[in-house]
Amino acid sequence: MSKDKKIILLIEDNPDDEELTRLAFEESRVANELVVTRDGQDALDYLFAAGKYASRNVEEKPQLILLDLKLPKVDGLEVLRRIRADERTKILPVVILTTSKEESDLVASYKLGVNSYIRKPVDFNQFLDAMRQLGLYWLVLNETPQA
Numbered sequence: 001m002s003k004d005k006k007i008i009l010l011i012e013d014n015p016d017d018e019e020l021t022r023l024a025f026e027e028s029r030v031a032n033e034l035v036v037t038r039d040g041q042d043a044l045d046y047l048f049a050a051g052k053y054a055s056r057n058v059e060e061k062p063q064l065i066l067l068d069l070k071l072p073k074v075d076g077l078e079v080l081r082r083i084r085a086d087e088r089t090k091i092l093p094v095v096i097l098t099t100s101k102e103e104s105d106l107v108a109s110y111k112l113g114v115n116s117y118i119r120k121p122v123d124f125n126q127f128l129d130a131m132r133q134l135g136l137y138w139l140v141l142n143e144t145p146q147a
Contacts, residue, residue, distance in 0.1 A: 021066070067114075094113075095117075
């Protein structure tokens with residue numbers, strides 16, 4: 001995995017939340033490339049270089065995956081299950097970024113090996129602060145092994 005190209009994979013079906021995430025990263029000066037997939041199947045295709053991403057270099061892994069739970073086609077928990085089940089992706093940092101307040105989602109996410117679970121703040125300034133902290137921790141401070 002190239003440490004030079006630090007990709008954030010945002011798996012998010014809501015265009016408003018996608019735009020808020022982009023704005024928050026811009027405001028926080030997170031300069032990483034943001035790749036967006038809008039459903040669980042598209043995310044899995046991206047990660048495993050299948051479908052429309054078949055020509056993508058599968059060795060170029062995201063440095064961070066931001067995963068919504070409520071997704072069309074394949075839900076977020078199933079995406080997480082498949083990420084953790086595959087040797088190529090099982091150690092990638094995955095942060096659930098969701099509006100779900102369901103305790104069962106929180107518990108299931110951790111049982112499946114999520115690295116962090118963040119409820120999306122409704123207030124933009126709180127969201128901005130959460131993205132700033134997330135970017136600082138996962139993209140600057142956190143150390144990940146070479147694949």
